[in-house]
Amino acid sequence: DTGVSQDPRHKITKRGQNVTFRCDPISEHNRLYWYRQTLGQGPEFLTYFQNEAQLEKSRLLSDRFSAERPKGSFSTLEIQRTEQGDSAMYLCASSQGTGVDEQYFGPGTRLTVT
Amino acid sequence: AQTVTQSQPEMSVQEAETVTLSCTYDTSENNYYLFWYKQPPSRQMILVIRQEAYKQQNATENRFSVNFQKAAKSFSLKISDSQLGDTAMYFCAFPEYGNKLVFGAGTILRVKS
Numbered sequence: 001d002t003g004v005s006q007d008p009r010h011k012i013t014k015r016g017q018n019v020t021f022r023c024d025p026i027s028e029h030n031r032l033y034w035y036r037q038t039l040g041q042g043p044e045f046l047t048y049f050q051n052e053a054q055l056e057k058s059r060l061l062s063d064r065f066s067a068e069r070p071k072g073s074f075s076t077l078e079i080q081r082t083e084q085g086d087s088a089m090y091l092c093a094s095s096q097g098t099g100v101d102e103q104y105f106g107p108g109t110r111l112t113v114t
Numbered sequence: 115a116q117t118v119t120q121s122q123p124e125m126s127v128q129e130a131e132t133v134t135l136s137c138t139y140d141t142s143e144n145n146y147y148l149f150w151y152k153q154p155p156s157r158q159m160i161l162v163i164r165q166e167a168y169k170q171q172n173a174t175e176n177r178f179s180v181n182f183q184k185a186a187k188s189f190s191l192k193i194s195d196s197q198l199g200d201t202a203m204y205f206c207a208f209p210e211y212g213n214k215l216v217f218g219a220g221t222i223l224r225v226k227s
Contacts, residue, residue, distance in 0.1 A: 042205050042217030105159040
Protein backbone atom coordinates (compact mmCIF):
# COMPACT_ATOMS: atom_id res chain seq x y z
CA ASP A 1 0.00 0.00 0.00
CA THR A 2 1.39 3.38 -1.01
CA GLY A 3 -0.56 5.54 1.41
CA VAL A 4 -3.43 7.98 1.04
CA SER A 5 -3.86 9.32 -2.47
CA GLN A 6 -5.87 12.29 -3.69
CA ASP A 7 -6.97 13.34 -7.14
CA PRO A 8 -6.56 15.84 -8.67
CA ARG A 9 -3.55 17.46 -7.04
CA HIS A 10 -4.46 20.86 -8.43
CA LYS A 11 -7.74 22.28 -9.68
CA ILE A 12 -8.41 25.72 -11.12
CA THR A 13 -12.04 26.58 -11.67
CA LYS A 14 -14.17 29.61 -12.34
CA ARG A 15 -16.52 30.94 -9.71
CA GLY A 16 -19.89 29.24 -9.89
CA GLN A 17 -18.61 25.95 -11.26
CA ASN A 18 -18.89 22.62 -9.45
CA VAL A 19 -15.82 20.60 -8.53
CA THR A 20 -15.31 17.10 -7.17
CA PHE A 21 -12.27 15.71 -5.40
CA ARG A 22 -11.43 12.10 -4.72
CA CYS A 23 -9.58 10.47 -1.85
CA ASP A 24 -8.38 6.87 -1.70
CA PRO A 25 -7.50 5.90 1.87
CA ILE A 26 -5.06 3.28 3.06
CA SER A 27 -6.76 -0.04 2.55
CA GLU A 28 -8.46 -1.46 5.64
CA HIS A 29 -8.59 1.97 7.28
CA ASN A 30 -12.10 2.41 8.63
CA ARG A 31 -12.03 6.15 9.17
CA LEU A 32 -11.66 8.84 6.57
CA TYR A 33 -11.37 12.56 7.29
CA TRP A 34 -11.56 15.72 5.20
CA TYR A 35 -9.79 18.90 6.29
CA ARG A 36 -9.38 22.31 4.68
CA GLN A 37 -6.15 24.29 4.96
CA THR A 38 -5.73 27.90 3.92
CA LEU A 39 -2.33 29.44 3.32
CA GLY A 40 -0.24 29.74 6.46
CA GLN A 41 -2.86 28.14 8.70
CA GLY A 42 -3.43 24.77 10.30
CA PRO A 43 -5.93 22.36 8.77
CA GLU A 44 -9.56 22.69 9.87
CA PHE A 45 -11.84 19.70 10.18
CA LEU A 46 -14.67 19.40 7.66
CA THR A 47 -16.18 15.94 8.04
CA TYR A 48 -15.40 12.30 8.73
CA PHE A 49 -16.63 8.82 7.93
CA GLN A 50 -16.59 5.58 9.85
CA ASN A 51 -16.80 3.07 7.02
CA GLU A 52 -19.62 4.39 4.82
CA ALA A 53 -21.37 6.38 7.55
CA GLN A 54 -20.77 10.12 7.74
CA LEU A 55 -20.57 10.67 11.49
CA GLU A 56 -19.83 14.36 11.85
CA LYS A 57 -19.88 17.52 9.77
CA SER A 58 -18.30 20.82 10.73
CA ARG A 59 -20.21 24.07 10.61
CA LEU A 60 -17.61 25.04 7.98
CA LEU A 61 -19.31 22.58 5.65
CA SER A 62 -22.02 24.73 4.09
CA ASP A 63 -24.87 23.23 2.08
CA ARG A 64 -22.76 23.72 -1.07
CA PHE A 65 -20.43 20.99 0.18
CA SER A 66 -21.25 17.31 0.12
CA ALA A 67 -19.14 14.27 0.85
CA GLU A 68 -19.72 10.60 0.25
CA ARG A 69 -17.94 7.36 0.94
CA PRO A 70 -19.79 4.63 -0.94
CA LYS A 71 -19.08 1.12 0.27
CA GLY A 72 -16.64 2.46 2.85
CA SER A 73 -13.79 2.71 0.38
CA PHE A 74 -12.82 5.90 -1.49
CA SER A 75 -14.48 9.21 -0.72
CA THR A 76 -15.52 12.18 -2.81
CA LEU A 77 -15.92 15.80 -1.75
CA GLU A 78 -18.06 17.96 -4.02
CA ILE A 79 -18.32 21.72 -3.90
CA GLN A 80 -21.20 23.25 -5.81
CA ARG A 81 -21.31 26.84 -7.06
CA THR A 82 -17.74 27.52 -6.01
CA GLU A 83 -16.81 30.86 -4.48
CA GLN A 84 -13.43 32.55 -4.23
CA GLY A 85 -13.44 31.86 -0.50
CA ASP A 86 -13.36 28.14 -1.28
CA SER A 87 -9.79 28.48 -2.54
CA ALA A 88 -7.71 26.30 -0.23
CA MET A 89 -5.90 23.00 0.11
CA TYR A 90 -8.28 20.12 0.77
CA LEU A 91 -6.63 17.35 2.75
CA CYS A 92 -7.80 13.81 3.22
CA ALA A 93 -6.61 11.53 6.01
CA SER A 94 -7.40 7.98 7.02
CA SER A 95 -6.98 5.95 10.17
CA GLN A 96 -7.72 2.50 11.53
CA GLY A 97 -10.24 3.85 14.01
CA THR A 98 -8.79 1.99 16.97
CA GLY A 99 -6.09 2.51 19.58
CA VAL A 100 -3.94 5.58 19.06
CA ASP A 101 -5.81 6.10 15.79
CA GLU A 102 -2.98 7.89 14.04
CA GLN A 103 -4.17 9.75 10.96
CA TYR A 104 -2.22 9.42 7.72
CA PHE A 105 -2.55 12.33 5.35
CA GLY A 106 -2.70 12.50 1.59
CA PRO A 107 -0.88 15.11 -0.50
CA GLY A 108 -3.97 17.30 -0.77
CA THR A 109 -5.89 18.92 -3.61
CA ARG A 110 -5.18 22.60 -4.10
CA LEU A 111 -8.27 24.43 -5.32
CA THR A 112 -8.06 27.87 -6.90
CA VAL A 113 -11.32 29.62 -7.70
CA THR A 114 -10.93 32.53 -10.13
CA ALA B 115 -14.42 23.42 22.24
CA GLN B 116 -10.85 22.28 22.38
CA THR B 117 -8.21 24.79 21.33
CA VAL B 118 -4.54 24.50 20.40
CA THR B 119 -2.21 27.49 20.50
CA GLN B 120 1.20 27.81 18.89
CA SER B 121 2.60 31.19 19.82
CA GLN B 122 5.66 31.16 17.56
CA PRO B 123 4.76 31.88 13.92
CA GLU B 124 8.37 31.46 12.75
CA MET B 125 11.61 30.10 14.18
CA SER B 126 15.13 29.82 12.81
CA VAL B 127 17.97 27.57 13.95
CA GLN B 128 21.46 26.87 12.78
CA GLU B 129 22.23 23.42 11.48
CA ALA B 130 23.28 21.05 14.30
CA GLU B 131 21.76 23.28 16.97
CA THR B 132 18.71 22.56 19.15
CA VAL B 133 15.35 24.29 18.87
CA THR B 134 12.14 24.08 20.89
CA LEU B 135 8.67 24.75 19.48
CA SER B 136 5.93 25.55 21.95
CA CYS B 137 2.31 24.46 22.09
CA THR B 138 -0.45 24.88 24.64
CA TYR B 139 -3.92 23.39 24.51
CA ASP B 140 -7.19 23.48 26.35
CA THR B 141 -9.37 20.48 27.01
CA SER B 142 -11.69 19.02 29.60
CA GLU B 143 -10.76 15.48 28.61
CA ASN B 144 -8.53 13.45 30.93
CA ASN B 145 -7.18 10.69 28.72
CA TYR B 146 -6.00 11.75 25.31
CA TYR B 147 -3.12 11.86 22.86
CA LEU B 148 -1.16 14.80 21.52
CA PHE B 149 0.66 14.90 18.21
CA TRP B 150 3.27 16.94 16.40
CA TYR B 151 3.00 16.88 12.60
CA LYS B 152 5.54 18.13 10.07
CA GLN B 153 4.54 19.60 6.70
CA PRO B 154 7.57 20.22 4.45
CA PRO B 155 7.17 22.77 1.65
CA SER B 156 4.83 21.38 -1.01
CA ARG B 157 4.84 17.95 0.60
CA GLN B 158 2.33 16.04 2.62
CA MET B 159 1.89 16.10 6.36
CA ILE B 160 3.62 13.38 8.36
CA LEU B 161 3.49 12.48 12.03
CA VAL B 162 6.66 13.35 13.94
CA ILE B 163 5.86 12.22 17.47
CA ARG B 164 2.93 11.45 19.76
CA GLN B 165 2.38 11.60 23.50
CA GLU B 166 -0.16 9.71 25.59
CA ALA B 167 -1.52 11.94 28.34
CA TYR B 168 -1.64 9.20 30.96
CA LYS B 169 2.09 8.52 30.53
CA GLN B 170 4.34 10.71 32.63
CA GLN B 171 7.41 9.86 30.57
CA ASN B 172 8.06 12.25 27.72
CA ALA B 173 8.03 10.68 24.26
CA THR B 174 11.22 10.51 22.21
CA GLU B 175 11.77 9.62 18.55
CA ASN B 176 15.44 9.85 17.56
CA ARG B 177 16.28 13.58 17.45
CA PHE B 178 12.73 14.60 18.38
CA SER B 179 11.45 14.73 21.94
CA VAL B 180 8.62 16.41 23.79
CA ASN B 181 8.24 18.19 27.09
CA PHE B 182 4.72 17.33 28.20
CA GLN B 183 3.33 19.21 31.20
CA LYS B 184 -0.20 17.92 31.70
CA ALA B 185 -1.18 20.28 34.51
CA ALA B 186 0.00 23.28 32.51
CA LYS B 187 -1.49 21.83 29.30
CA SER B 188 1.80 22.41 27.56
CA PHE B 189 3.33 20.19 24.86
CA SER B 190 6.58 21.49 23.39
CA LEU B 191 8.71 19.82 20.70
CA LYS B 192 12.49 19.76 20.94
CA ILE B 193 14.55 19.05 17.84
CA SER B 194 18.18 18.21 18.53
CA ASP B 195 21.02 18.32 16.01
CA SER B 196 18.83 20.19 13.52
CA GLN B 197 19.21 19.22 9.88
CA LEU B 198 18.34 21.10 6.70
CA GLY B 199 15.63 18.54 6.05
CA ASP B 200 13.86 19.62 9.22
CA THR B 201 12.83 22.85 7.48
CA ALA B 202 9.04 22.67 7.46
CA MET B 203 5.82 23.89 9.02
CA TYR B 204 5.20 22.13 12.34
CA PHE B 205 1.73 21.66 13.73
CA CYS B 206 0.67 20.65 17.20
CA ALA B 207 -2.59 18.66 17.10
CA PHE B 208 -5.13 17.30 19.54
CA PRO B 209 -7.66 14.59 18.64
CA GLU B 210 -10.96 15.89 19.96
CA TYR B 211 -12.87 13.03 21.63
CA GLY B 212 -10.43 10.61 20.07
CA ASN B 213 -11.05 11.40 16.44
CA LYS B 214 -11.03 14.70 14.52
CA LEU B 215 -7.81 16.63 14.92
CA VAL B 216 -7.72 20.20 16.17
CA PHE B 217 -4.57 21.89 14.89
CA GLY B 218 -2.63 24.90 16.03
CA ALA B 219 -1.79 27.66 13.56
CA GLY B 220 1.65 26.17 13.01
CA THR B 221 5.27 27.27 13.36
CA ILE B 222 7.50 27.70 10.33
CA LEU B 223 10.94 26.32 11.16
CA ARG B 224 13.90 27.29 9.00
CA VAL B 225 17.17 25.46 9.46
CA LYS B 226 20.14 27.49 8.23
CA SER B 227 23.46 26.13 7.06
